[in-house]
Amino acid sequence: MIRAFASGLRVDLLQLVRSPFDMVGMLVWPVVFASIAYLLLGSASGGRTLFSASLGAAVMIMWGWVILGAGFALDNQRELGTLELIVGAPTPLVVLLSPVMIARAIFGIYGLLLTLAWGRVAFGIPLLIDDWAAFVAAVVGCILAIGTLGLIAASTFVLYRAAFYLGVSLQYPVYIACGLILPFSVLPAWLGPVSWFLAPTWGFRALAEAAAGQTPWPDIGMCFALSVVYLLIAIPCLAVFEHLARDRATLKLA
């Protein structure tokens, strides 16, 4: 199973880097998101605030790539006819789909680096990371948590043919619920508890606190704990949706 996971990760990363369309998207997103963050806050904001906004933009990119990328990848697998082959394989589906999510979350590292680099070069946002070890751990936790959250969504993508559009519909609600677009102070109070269950909330907090040299470890711990919880939810969800897909004949494109 470990071999199948590693092999799946390699295949998905190779598919991604060999797709000019995906690569152009990956170049544009960080530039756009970092620019929006800077323009929203304005140059009057302090360097720490702008850097924190860049990290928020990077987390948004990570979630966007996971959720849209996963939808696109599942649609693509349907189109290629490989979805039937991986569903019909003896390896559990969760092992074969999780690399798709993790590969996209890993590209989040690239998104993070490009966002920070663009902020530095274009807007002069300083690179302010006080605790590098915690920051690296936060990145790993963030990738795992966001990737496994995407896996829960992917279980529905196995059933529905319009996976990409489902992904689109999940992108912005999570940004908003996690306080990545607007601060919690202007959001309804009930969104606070909702955000506790969403990986990007803790991923962003972990990154921001590690960068500021505060206490990121509880947030990093939450990222890892949520990853386990998401995985435990995703496994039965995948089994149920796979069964439904076999019943409704939706593994094939048409």
Next chain:
Amino acid sequence: MSAVVVDSVSRVFRSRQGSLRRRVAEVEALQDVSFAVRPGELFGLLGPNGAGKTTTIKILTTLLLPSSGTVRVLGFDPVRTPNEVRSRVGYVFGGDRGLYDRLSALDNLRYFADVYRVPARRKATRIAELLDLVGLKGRERDRVETYSRGMRQRLHIARGLLHDPAVIFLDEPTIGLDPVGARELRETVATLRDSGKTILLTTHYMFEADELCGRVAVINKGRIVAEGTPASLKALVTDRTVIEVVAFNVSDAALTAVRVLDGVESVAVEADDQAQVLSVRSARGVALIQPLLGALTEAHVTSVTAREPTLEDAYVQLVSEP
């Protein structure tokens, strides 16, 4: 014990139609289908497009659930114990789908070897053996998107055999291949048959079934309409004669005139380049050539030959019956 058992299987597809007033449309793709495949046998499932061949294979390979009836593959139930079945069967479908285009053949095979649990120490050897078997040695590092349809199809076969399955399902594997590619693929299938694999092959090329299969079943509109050896199916039409007419400019009116001639049982028309080939079936002993030429006076007839019925004639008769 049979390697594959399909017992009274039905499958209904439901789809929603309409925009405001939604209603559910039902299509009965399989209706009370039963057959069995013996271990080591190459069994053919013949039928026109939409007859239910692929649906049957997908149920057997765990990709679809039957609406009713029971299926067994090597004694395991694909519905209740899909993983037991998945590790023991190989599934190859026709066309150019089912591969990662941007990866090389080698990368595709390495990935599927891991997915289908080929032991790590066997992986490289197994892949080399299969590349050799399907004749792709030397091109394995090229991206699949640069492959011809025939090469993709051969790569499909290699992929389906990676885990050395006991039962192989081949769903129209020669569809869209050029004659040379199709012949090479049939040779590969014959090699697999001779090595003792149990194979279920679906096709609508009768000569393919005649050449390869020990037994065949004909499926039409979701029902099995005949089952037996190719010879026994041919025997269904041995009391018939087939007159083959090659002609140009055969109008619909002329075709209707041929169909209503005394003694004509069925007429199949195939386009062959600019010409049309009419296969006119009748009972043996009926003098049909003169009336036939009379009905085709406005067409330009280039040849008329009488021949013995083939498996294709038996098939056409079976799937033409109401």
